[in-house]
Amino acid sequence: MGKVKDLSDSEKAKIVESFSEGCSALEISNMLGRKIYVRNSQKYTSSSARFKLKSRDITHVTREVARNLRSSSARIFEAAGVDQWFGEDGRLIVLPNPVSASIKKPIILTDEELNPLLQTEFVKAFKGSADSRYIDGLGTHVGQYQLNVDLISLQFNHHPLFSKEHMLASRLEEVYDQYVIAFKRNADENLTNKLASLRVAVLHTEENIANCDKKHETHLLQLKARCLDYRHEMREIREQRDKERADIREFIKTIIKFWKLIKKVRQQTQCTNTDVKIVVKKQNVDYDADMIEWKNNLENELEEKKCLFKIDYDQLLAQYKHDMEAYNRRHKLIKKRKAKRKKKRTQEDDEEDYESDSDEDEEELEELPKPEEPLPFDDQAVALEIEEKAMKMFRKPGEPILIPKLSHSVEITSTSQCPSSERDRRNAVPKSQYFIKIFFNDKEVSRTSSVALDGSNFQVGFNQFLNIAILQKPENLKLEVYQTGTFSSFKLAEVFPDIPDPVVNSLNVLPDSRDFASEYSTSFNHAGVGSGSEIVLDDSTNEKVIPMISGILKCSIAWAVSNDGVTMSPPQQRDAETAASAMKKADPILAIGSFGNLDVNQLVEYIKNNNLDPNDPENADLMYFYKTYSSSDDKSESLRYYRLEPLKDSYDFCTDEDLNNNLRFRLLKARWDEIPQFKNEKMVCCLEKDIDPDIFKEYDKSLEEENKIYTEQGEGDAVDVEWKRKLQVRKKAYNRVQKQFSEGKHDYQFSGVVREDDAPDTANLWSTIKHSLEAKRPLRPERVDRKPTPAQNLTIDDVKILVTIKRAENLPRRKSYEKGETLAPFVEVTFKDQRVCTSTAFGHNASWNETVQLPFTTDNNDYHASSIQKIDDFVFINVFDEVSVDLIKDKRQRSEIHRKLERRWLGSIKIPFGNIYHSEKVDGRFRLNTPILLLGYEMNQTDSEAETILSNASITLFVTIEPTLSTPDVPAVKVCIYCS
Numbered sequence: 010m011g012k013v014k015d016l017s018d019s020e021k022a023k024i025v026e027s028f029s030e031g032c033s034a035l036e037i038s039n040m041l042g043r044k045i046y047v048r049n050s051q052k053y054t055s056s057s058a059r060f061k062l063k064s065r066d067i068t069h070v071t072r073e074v075a076r077n078l079r080s081s082s083a084r085i086f087e088a089a090g091v092d093q094w095f096g097e098d099g100r101l102i103v104l105p106n107p108v109s110a111s112i113k114k115p116i117i118l119t120d121e122e123l124n125p126l127l128q129t130e131f132v133k134a135f136k137g138s139a140d141s142r143y144i145d146g147l148g149t150h151v152g153q154y155q156l157n158v159d160l161i162s163l164q165f166n167h168h169p170l171f172s173k174e175h176m177l178a179s180r181l182e183e184v185y186d187q188y189v190i191a192f193k194r195n196a197d198e199n200l201t202n203k204l205a206s207l208r209v210a211v212l213h214t215e216e217n218i219a220n221c222d223k224k225h226e227t228h229l230l231q232l233k234a235r236c237l238d239y240r241h242e243m244r245e246i247r248e249q250r251d252k253e254r255a256d257i258r259e260f261i262k263t264i265i266k267f268w269k270l271i272k273k274v275r276q277q278t279q280c281t282n283t284d285v286k287i288v289v290k291k292q293n294v295d296y297d298a299d300m301i302e303w304k305n306n307l308e309n310e311l312e313e314k315k316c317l318f319k320i321d322y323d324q325l326l327a328q329y330k331h332d333m334e335a336y337n338r339r340h341k342l343i344k345k346r347k348a349k350r351k352k353k354r355t356q357e358d359d360e361e362d363y364e365s366d367s368d369e370d371e372e373e374l375e376e377l378p379k380p381e382e383p384l385p386f387d388d389q390a391v392a393l394e395i396e397e398k399a400m401k402m403f404r405k406p407g408e409p410i411l412i413p414k415l416s417h418s419v420e421i422t423s424t425s426q427c428p429s430s431e432r433d434r435r436n437a438v439p440k441s442q443y444f445i446k447i448f449f450n451d452k453e454v455s456r457t458s459s460v461a462l463d464g465s466n467f468q469v470g471f472n473q474f475l476n477i478a479i480l481q482k483p484e485n486l487k488l489e490v491y492q493t494g495t496f497s498s499f500k501l502a503e504v505f506p507d508i509p510d511p512v513v514n515s516l517n518v519l520p521d522s523r524d525f526a527s528e529y530s531t532s533f534n535h536a537g538v539g540s541g542s543e544i545v546l547d548d549s550t551n552e553k554v555i556p557m558i559s560g561i562l563k564c565s566i567a568w569a570v571s572n573d574g575v576t577m578s579p580p581q582q583r584d585a586e587t588a589a590s591a592m593k594k595a596d597p598i599l600a601i602g603s604f605g606n607l608d609v610n611q612l613v614e615y616i617k618n619n620n621l622d623p624n625d626p627e628n629a630d631l632m633y634f635y636k637t638y639s640s641s642d643d644k645s646e647s648l649r650y651y652r653l654e655p656l657k658d659s660y661d662f663c664t665d666e667d668l669n670n671n672l673r674f675r676l677l678k679a680r681w682d683e684i685p686q687f688k689n690e691k692m693v694c695c696l697e698k699d700i701d702p703d704i705f706k707e708y709d710k711s712l713e714e715e716n717k718i719y720t721e722q723g724e725g726d727a728v729d730v731e732w733k734r735k736l737q738v739r740k741k742a743y744n745r746v747q748k749q750f751s752e753g754k755h756d757y758q759f760s761g762v763v764r765e766d767d768a769p770d771t772a773n774l775w776s777t778i779k780h781s782l783e784a785k786r787p788l789r790p791e792r793v794d795r796k797p798t799p800a801q802n803l804t805i806d807d808v809k810i811l812v813t814i815k816r817a818e819n820l821p822r823r824k825s826y827e828k829g830e831t832l833a834p835f836v837e838v839t840f841k842d843q844r845v846c847t848s849t850a851f852g853h854n855a856s857w858n859e860t861v862q863l864p865f866t867t868d869n870n871d872y873h874a875s876s877i878q879k880i881d882d883f884v885f886i887n888v889f890d891e892v893s894v895d896l897i898k899d900k901r902q903r904s905e906i907h908r909k910l911e912r913r914w915l916g917s918i919k920i921p922f923g924n925i926y927h928s929e930k931v932d933g934r935f936r937l938n939t940p941i942l943l944l945g946y947e948m949n950q951t952d953s954e955a956e957t958i959l960s961n962a963s964i965t966l967f968v969t970i971e972p973t974l975s976t977p978d979v980p981a982v983k984v985c986i987y988c989s
Contacts (some may be wrong), residue, residue, distance in 0.1 A: 018436045019809055026774065032635060038871070040671050044858045045679060052695075055244065062375070064099065069771040071362060081768050096322070096853045097874070102561075105809075107193050107330055111209065114916075124452060131453060135549070142450075142481045142482060142483055143480055143481055143482070144480065144579045144580075153478075153571070153577055154478070154479035154480075154568075154577050154578060154579050155447075155476055155477065155479060155568070155569035155577045156476075156477040156479055156509075156566065156567075156568060156569070156848065157474065157475070157476055157477075157515050157566070157567055157568070157569045158271065158447055158455075158474075158475045158476075158477065158482075158564065158565075158566050159472050159474050159475075159520075159564060159566075159567075160445055160457060160471040160472075160474075160475070160488075160564045161333065161470075161472060161520060161563040161564055161565070162468055162469060162470050162471060162472070162562075162563045163261070163443060163445075163469035163471065163490065163560060163561075163562055163563075164177055164466075164467070164468050164469075164560050164561045164562075164563065164818065165467045165468070165559070165560040165562065166183070166559045166560050167540065167556045167557065167558055167560070167562075168462075168467050168540075168558065169529075169531050169537055169538070169539045169540045169558065170434060170437060170438050170441065170462075170464075170467075170533075170537045171467070171537065171538050171556075172278075172282050172431065172434060172536050172537065173536075173537065173538055173544070174271055174274045174275065174278070174281075174283055175282060175283060175467070176556060177267050177270050177271045177274065177546070178267075178271060178283040178537055179417065180267055181267040181268065181271065181285060181287070182415065183265060184260055184263045184264055184267065185260075185264055185413070185415045186669055187260060188257065188260035188261065188264060188413070188490065190764070191253065191256060191257055191260065195466065196249070196250070196253045197250060197253050197254055198255070200246050200249055200250035200253065203246055204243060204246050204247060204250065207239055207242060207243045207246065208243065208309065208525050210239055210271045211236060211239045211240060211243070213230055214235055214239065214305070215236060217232055218233060218236065218976040230460075232818070236768045237320065240316055240317055241317075243313055244313060244317065247310060247313070247369075248836035251402065251403075252396075253405075254402065254403050255402040255403070258402065258403065258404065261411050261413060264287060265287070265289065265411075265413070266412045268287040268850070270546060270547060271285070278427075278428065278431065278536075279428065280422035280426065280427045280428065280431055281420065281421055282415045282421060282422070283417055283421070283432070284419045284421055285415065285416075285417060285419065286415070286416045286417070286418055287413055287414070287415055287416075288413070288414045288416065289410060289411055289412070289413045289414075290411070290412045290414065291409040291410070291412075291413060292409055292410040292411075293409050294407065294408075294409060294410060296406055298392045298408040299406035299407055299408075300407075300643065302406075303399070303405075306399070307395055307396060309634075310395050311388070311391060311392050311395060314391055314395075315386055315388070315391075317942065318386045319386070321381060321931070322385070325383040326383055329380055329381075329383055331467050332380035333380050334378055334768075336379055337495060339671075355609060363910040364966045366881075372428070372590050380837065390965070417778045422466075424436075428536075430534075430535045430536040431535070431536045433535035433536070434535045434536040434537045435464060437533075437535065437537070438462055438464035438467075439461050439774060440461075441463050441492065441493075442459040442460060442462070442492070442493045443460060443462065443490060443491065443492050443493070443501070444456055444457045444458060444459045444460065444491050444493070444498075445457045445471065445488055445489065445490055445491070446488070446489040446491060447475060447477065447484070447486075447488060448485075448487040448488075449477060449479075449481075449483070449485075449486055450483070450484050450485060451485065451487075454477050454864050455475045455477060457475070459472045459493055465787040472803065475745050476569065478938070481577065482579065483508045483579065484508075485505070485508075486505070486506055486507075486508055486566070487503060487504070487505055488503070488504040488505075488506065488523075488564070489502075489503050489504075490502045490525065490562070492506070496774065499529075501527045501529060501558065502525040502526060502527040502560075503741055504523045504525050504562050506521070506523060506564070506566050508564075508896055509566050509567050509568060509578075511568065511578040511579075511581055512576070512604060513567045513568060514568045514570045514578075515567045515569055516553040516570055517565070517567075518567035519565065520563055520564065520565045521563070521564060521565060521566075522561045522562070522563050523561065523562045523563075523564065524559070524560075524561055524562075525559065525560055525561070525562055526557060526558065526559045527540075527558040527559070527655075528541070528557065528644040529541070529558055529559065530542065538556060539556075540556055540557055540558050541555065541556075541557060542555065543555055544556060588904055607857070612631075612635075613635060613719045616631055616632075616635045617635075633743070633919060634882070638694065665835070671916050672697050672699060672700045672702070672704065672705075673693060673694065673695075673696075673697045673700060675705065675706065676693055676700065677693060679705075679708075680941070680948060682748075682751065683747075683751040684708070685747070686708050687708075690969065692907065694751055715737060715740060715744075716736070716742060721771065733755060734763070742927055750977075765852045781969070796973065796977070797972075797973045797974060798972040798974065798975070803972075803974075807972065808864075808865040808866075808966070808970065808971070808972070808974070809862045809863065809864060809865060809870065809970070809971050810840060810860055810861070810862070810863040810864075810865050810884065810925070810969075810970055810971075811860055811861075811967075811968070811969050811970070811971050812838050812859045812861050812862075812863065812886070812887075812966060812967075812968050813858075813859070813860045813967040813968075814836045814838075814847050814858075814859055814860075814861070814964070814966050815857065815858055815859065815965040815966060815967065816853045816854070816855065816856040816858070817834060817836075817854070817856075817857075817937075817961060817962070817964045817965070818934075818962070818963050818964075818965075819853065819854070819962070820832060820834055820854070820855065820915055820916075820937075820962050821853070821890065821915055821916075821939060821943055821946035821947065821948055821962065822853050822946060822947055822948060823890075823945060824945055824946065824947055832851065832852060832853050832855070832890055833849050833850070833853060833890060833891040833892070834849070834850055834853075834855045834889065834890055834891070835848065835849045835850065835888075835889055835912075836857065836886060836887070836888055836889075836893055836964075837845050837886075837887045837888075837889060838861055838863060838884065838886055839884070839885040839886075839887070840863045840865070840882065840884045840885070840905065840922070841881075843863045843864060843883055845861045845862070845863060846861075847859045847861060849891050863884075865970065867880065872974060873975075874974075874975055874977040875977075878923070878926075878977070880922050880923070880926075881921070881922070881923065882922050883920060883921055883922065884920045884921075884922060884925065884968065885917060885918075885919045886917060886918050886920070886921065886964070886966065887914060887916075887917040888914075888915045888916050888920070888937060888962075888964065889912040889914055889915060890912065890913045890915055890946075891910055891911075891912055892911045892912070892913055893908050893909075893910055893911075894908060894909055894910075894911050913945070913946075915937070915939060915941040915943070915946070915962070916937030916938055916962050917937065917938055918935050918936075918937060918938060918964070925969070925970060926969055926970065926976065927976055928970065929970070929973060929976070930967065930969040931966075931967070931968040931969070932966075932968075933965070933966075934963050934964070934965045935963060935964055935965075935966070936961050936962070936963050937961075937962040937963060937964055939962050
């Protein structure tokens with residue numbers, strides 16, 4: 010036994026903690042690197058005796074092994090069947106190492122020794138198949154194909170440089186064109202003649218019905234059906250005629266309205282910008298003839314409505330009688346049952362039962378609705394309705410017919426005589442230049458030169474003819490309109506013309522007009538109305554519109570013609586088998602019967618089994634074929650339902666049932682849906698067999714409890730049942746709210762996932778130069794609202810608490826202030842275990858203007874709102890005075906000076922973190938909590954209470970979180986500042 014040596018306090022504490030966890034003396038020896046022997050070790054196994062360990066119970070052993078070590082070795086030798094740990098060579102007895110330390114070269118077999126099936130066969134290189142995108146194959150230009158694009162002009166219906174008069178004139182011309190089309194169509198007169206012919210046919214049919222013999226019942230039914238069809242057709246034609254009349258009347262009203270506005274604008278601006286002029290001709294009419302026609306139209310329409318109503322009224326009356334009979338039978342049955350129960354009533358209990366049964370009968374009578382009798386035809390009400398509609402929509406008797414005519418005969422005011430705003434607008438028009446890019450198969454192949462805008466008609470005359478050599482198969486064609494700016498160009502609109510047919514060439518093509526529109530928004534300081542902003546058309550009615558850029562591109566696209574007169578278009582005819590195989594790859598349905606290989610029975614069976622959509626235009630031919638060749642039973646059975654995607658099942662690698670029964674897939678889905686029991690599953694086993702089969706047992710049981718319907722018979726009294734139902738509703742509401750919150754967290758945005766900076770461009774060059782010229786510390790800085798950062802994009806080092814200490818006022822003064830000692834305050838900010846200080850200022854009205862940062866972390870690095878809301882810590886802000894104190898108090902002469910810096914507390918405030926989080930910032934001046942008695946310092950003395958409040962020690966600061974964290978949708982929380 011060696012000399013006893015006491016252990017250190019840390020070693021003693023570690024030994025006691027190990028004994029409390031059930032460790033043996035051997036394990037503790039190996040842990041400390043020293044052999045120990047513990048006497049009465051049983052009394053140190055509980056936590057109550059952790060710090061009662063004495064030095065005499067622990068001894069340091071240097072020469073022999075403890076008894077428990079020897080007994081453990083003996084047990085291991087006996088179990089392993091060995092006598093010693095080391096062999097004769099002095100090395101530990103272990104099993105041989107299966108890993109070889111030497112590098113072995115693999116055996117190389119010759120061609121004779123190698124199996125013939127494993128020998129490498131060398132094949133001569135061959136040229137691959139041609140690229141399917143090219144017409145004649147890759148690198149082989151068999152034919153010459155050329156597409157000619159003739160860009161004629163670009164006409165703007167609205168341009169940002171339009172004046173208000175231009176905008177009104179453009180709308181006037183648009184409405185006038187619609188009026189001319191409707192007027193030339195002359196639909197009013199044609200429909201009136203057709204209506205008169207149908208009226209004559211109805212009278213003739215009614216005469217035939219009256220003269221028809223009742224024995225010919227079939228012929229009589231056909232005449233009645235024909236008469237009914239005539240009346241329905243009369244109603245439709247009358248509605249069309251009324252609509253045409255109302256449209257023409259509305260066109261005339263709109264034309265006159267825009268013309269009045271144009272004249273009003275010309276008077277206000279004292280100049281004319283457009284040459285449009287409206288002349289309205291009045292055509293007088295005969296009042297008596299108009300009145301006769303007016304009354305005839307009203308009487309005819311009333312008679313038509315009355316006849317159609319009579320047919321519907323007879324059907325409704327028959328249905329009413331049937332429903333009334335059923336209602337009376339039910340009513341009599343309830344009364345009979347009530348009288349029968351009343352007759353059997355003898356005792357008081359039976360009387361109570363009778364009363365309850367009678368209440369049920371009365372409730373049943375109330376719930377049983379009584380049929381309503383259909384109302385007869387009201388001649389006066391219908392006639393009044395027809396007359397009101399005619400007075401509102403049509404020309405009144407004796408009112409002259411108005412015929413507007415548009416002309417371009419007004420002289421435009423010269424630029425020198427216009428106001429300054431109008432002159433600036435006209436000078437800006439020629440500076441606008443445009444060009445067009447041509448894209449073939451999503452690749453730019455050509456572009457026009459820039460052409461200036463013509464201010465007289467706002468038209469860009471390109472008149473440029475472009476040739477495009479075609480190598481690839483034509484898939485799409487796109488024209489992009491660009492406007493040149495000061496430093497760069499920007500895309501204004503896109504036009505998608507069709508690929509011309511092979512028979513359309515440059516000799517027979519006709520110009521085509523393509524409409525385009527743009528969402529580009531701009532505004533000007535001159536008379537230009539701009540685009541994308543509200544414009545008041547009429548000041549009297551305060552009518553507002555938002556004009557957008559629009560116009561018409563006039564162009565022609567055709568295949569070129571060679572010198573031999575051959576159209577240079579790609580070939581369209583291909584081999585039948587190649588075309589059929591390509592069609593089958595694209596769409597097997599369209600390939601059925603495409604080249605004459607048609608089996609009627611197989612096609613009918615295919616349509617029947619796949620349940621194609623009968624409303625899809627692509628399936629119209631197949632559905633017509635199916636109705637023609639299939640039997641009536643197949644029609645009624647197959648067309649009751651259909652599949653939107655008939656080929657979808659062929660691409661499914663498993664069924665939905667297999668996915669739902671897979672434990673791993675179900676666990677991943679539950680974690681993704683953030684179900685409370687599984688949302689914290691960090692790792693999921695790769696194999697399904699490694700997952701516990703009962704992992705969803707508790708979850709399925711909770712779902713059954715949630716969907717369980719509680720009844721009084723099975724669950725006890727009514728109070729317990731009601732309580733369980735309320736708990737069930739509360740749990741469902743909680744789960745619904747959690748699900749909505751989880752869906753909100755996964756609402757990713759592109760900017761939150763991908764950080765993509767804008768490409769450098771000359772357009773944003775000025776903004777870069779402007780920022781570099783701004784003052785570094787402006788006198789009035791503007792705080793810009795920041796967008797919250799998604800929680801999934803944040804890491805540990807991303808979130809900081811920023812505290813800007815601006816200044817402090819009315820701090821306590823030192824009593825030795827008169828001796829020349831000045832206050833030296835500094836601020837210390839503390840959050841959790843983090844602490845940071847500002848520099849030292851001077852004076853009781855100190856100013857720092859410093860920003861300090863405190864790192865902010867959460868449990869498990871979860872920055873979602875649900876986790877951050879649980880933080881209840883405070884941000885402590887303390888103000889100290891830095892004082893230099895002499896260590897030697899006597900007045901003797903000394904060669905060295907010994908001083909120390911002390912900090913003396915002057916005041917503090919504390920801010921709850923929840924207020925900073927919900928309010929996003931805390932900004933203002935706050936009162937410091939200073940002690941009533943502060944040794945060595947004195948407060949500012951004031952006479953009045955108001956001056957006392959103003960003279961309190963205060964600090965001005967700004968606290969926020971960088972970056973801004975997403976907050977839950979809760980009402981605003983008032984900021985509370987606690988002083989401590």
